[in-house]
Amino acid sequence: MSTxxxxxxxxxxxxxxxxxxxxxxxxxxxxxxxxxxxxxxxVLDGDGQPVPDAVIEIWQANTHGKYAHPEDTxxxxxxxxxxxxxxxxxxxxxxxxxxxxxxxxxxxxxGKAQAPHLVVSVFMRGLLKRLVTRxxxxxxxxxxxxxxxxxxxxxxxxxxxxxxxxGQDGLLRWNVVLQGSEETVFFxx
Amino acid sequence: xxxxxxxxxxxxxxxxxxLHPPYVSSIKRAPTxxxxxxxxxxxxxxxxxxxxxxxxxxxxxLTSQHAGPPLGQRIIVSGxxxxxxxRPLANTLIEIWQANAAGRYLxxxxxxxxxLDPNFTGCGxxxxxxxxxxxFVSIRPGAYPWRNHHNAWRPAHIHFSIFGPAFATRLVTxxxxxxxxxxxxxxxxxxxxxxxxxxxxxxxxxxxxxxxxSALGYKFDIILRGRDATxxxx
Numbered sequence: 001m002s003t004x005x006x007x008x009x010x011x012x013x014x015x016x017x018x019x020x021x022x023x024x025x026x027x028x029x030x031x032x033x034x035x036x037x038x039x040x041x042x043v044l045d046g047d048g049q050p051v052p053d054a055v056i057e058i059w060q061a062n063t064h065g066k067y068a069h070p071e072d073t074x075x076x077x078x079x080x081x082x083x084x085x086x087x088x089x090x091x092x093x094x095x096x097x098x099x100x101x102x103x104x105x106x107x108x109x110x111g112k113a114q115a116p117h118l119v120v121s122v123f124m125r126g127l128l129k130r131l132v133t134r135x136x137x138x139x140x141x142x143x144x145x146x147x148x149x150x151x152x153x154x155x156x157x158x159x160x161x162x163x164x165x166x167g168q169d170g171l172l173r174w175n176v177v178l179q180g181s182e183e184t185v186f187f188x189x
Numbered sequence: 190x191x192x193x194x195x196x197x198x199x200x201x202x203x204x205x206x207x208l209h210p211p212y213v214s215s216i217k218r219a220p221t222x223x224x225x226x227x228x229x230x231x232x233x234x235x236x237x238x239x240x241x242x243x244x245x246x247x248x249x250x251l252t253s254q255h256a257g258p259p260l261g262q263r264i265i266v267s268g269x270x271x272x273x274x275x276r277p278l279a280n281t282l283i284e285i286w287q288a289n290a291a292g293r294y295l296x297x298x299x300x301x302x303x304x305l306d307p308n309f310t311g312c313g314x315x316x317x318x319x320x321x322x323x324x325f326v327s328i329r330p331g332a333y334p335w336r337n338h339h340n341a342w343r344p345a346h347i348h349f350s351i352f353g354p355a356f357a358t359r360l361v362t363x364x365x366x367x368x369x370x371x372x373x374x375x376x377x378x379x380x381x382x383x384x385x386x387x388x389x390x391x392x393x394x395x396x397x398x399x400x401x402x403s404a405l406g407y408k409f410d411i412i413l414r415g416r417d418a419t420x421x422x423x
Contacts, residue, residue: 002273004203005414006389007381009363010212011348014294018286018312018348022243046217053298059236059356069235071355085237108230109193109421119232119356126214128205128380130359148227179221188198188224189233189357 008129013053015123016089027058027086027100032079034063034101039135039162039172042094043122046179050094054124056176058086058098065104065116074107102137108147115146122176131186135174136161152185159184192420195229196357197273199414202383211376213337228421229357236356239282241316249315251287251327259309261290261328263404266364266392269321270351273415277321283411284350285325286312292331301333326404332371344371344378353413364409365391 011019028034043051061067061084066076068084084103088096100118108114115136122131136143138161143149149157159182162172177184207219252258266285270278288294288311291303295311309328317323330345346363353359365372372378372391381387389412398406 002415003271003275003389003412004200004383004386005197005273006360006362006412007204007383007386008360009205009348009380009390010214010377011350011361012363014288014296014299015286015348015350017294017296017310018284018314019350021312021314022284046221049217051218057359059232061232067231067235069238069355071235072231083237106231109228114230114232117232121356121359123361124218126212126216126218128207128209128212128215128377130361131207131220148230151225151227178218183220183222185222186220186224188226189229 010125010128011123013125015055019055019087023087023089025088025098027098029081032082032101036099037102037170037172038097038099039174040095040097041173041175043090043176044094044178051124052090052092052094054122055087055089056096057121058118060084060100060118061103061106063101063104065106105142112147113142115140115142115149132189133184133186134160138162138164156185193229193231193234194420195234195417196355196414197417203381203386205380209376209380212380233357234355236354237352239316244314244316248313249325251311251313251325254310255308257308259289259306259328264327264329265324265398265400265404265406266327266347266409267324267398268408268410270317270323270411270413271321272413278353278413279317279319279321281317282314282352283317283323284314285347287327287347288330288333290328290331292333337376342371344369344375349411351411351413358413360413363390366407367391367394
């Protein structure tokens with residue numbers, strides 16, 4: 001006899017008083033190896049208006065493609081000081097920005113390597129349960145063979161792939177679009 | 190990697206849909222396209238692990254964070270974090286936040302005309318013990334008005350954020366109080382179709398944790414997704 005999981009409720013408009021403490025816009029302290037990146041973007045609602053009261057959470061592998069978690073039994077190195085977790089609220093303009101390192105590839109279904117990616121939870125007033133999505137990287141050869149990306153209809157795949165910013169090495173842009181023709185792909189995982 | 194054991198998907202009706210029009214804020218924020226169902230991968234069955242070093246010991250007592258005690262009815266909120274197979278989840282971080290006894294949050298955008306309490310911030314955190322137990326000391330939050338519809342009032346509640354063992358188990362929810370007359374009218378509480386699932390959001394008054402001459406006890410167990418019975422080849 002099992003009890004179903006507790007039902008989700010919205011994070012509401014005042015979450016920052018409870019969730020600020022773990023907030024950090026820098027996932028990788030100095031000394032953590034890997035290619036340094038800054039990812040920034042907006043959270044946009046159904047009217048295209050920025051959402052100033054959202055918070056996103058990041059979970060990612062380190063540069064070697066290893067998660068700091070006991071169920072990752074791969075023989076790959078951990079990076080001291082890198083947990084792979086980040087929590088970033090949007091500002092008054094609905095913008096978020098965080099610095100991290102590019103993750104290595106981790107295994108996926110069928111033992112085939114997944115293209116490098118971050119997994120993302122999105123919380124805000126108006127969302128009764130979190131949204132789950134992913135950030136992939138531009139120009140990555142393995143994006144074309146990635147198992148999860150291949151499940152997404154081709155026209156919507158760009159919503160999951162961050163874009164380079166001309167002339168700014170290491171800066172990527174990626175938006176969370178809640179509704180409309182550019183709506184981000186969200187997952188049931 | 191050999192095999193991946195994912196986490197069970199919810200029973201129909203036990204979790205809210207993203208769009209719940211009575212909750213007006215969901216209308217422009219809920220995705221309009223169906224979610225894409227994906228198989229579990231290593232990315233979803235792992236997740237952040239927080240050790241005791243992240244926990245400030247006094248953070249579980251919201252009544253002792255300032256020079257004096259906050260106003261309001263002192264309460265003890267305790268319970269266990271379990272999975273759907275009733276296995277305790279140890280070392281799981283729980284964060285809470287709430288309004289003060291007058292129904293006011295210590296937040297710049299809360300404009301409710303009710304007093305702030307200089308002795309109450311309204312946030313706390315703790316980590317579950319080996320049996321999945323947690324315990325907070327706080328005050329009972331007040332109900333507060335919001336602008337969702339005419340004369341809208343939120344029932345008294347405490348927000349809970351729980352991580353569990355994996356990205357897949359992440360949960361944010363709200364705990365309510367038994368006998369609250371506002372519950373039947375609250376679009377957020379009522380967003381979940383299954384009555385039994387809603388009932389589990391209401392804490393139980395508990396004599397065992399009630400402290401004579403001091404505080405009323407409320408029990409609130411949190412259930413996170415259980416593991417799939419069958420692993421997937423990966």
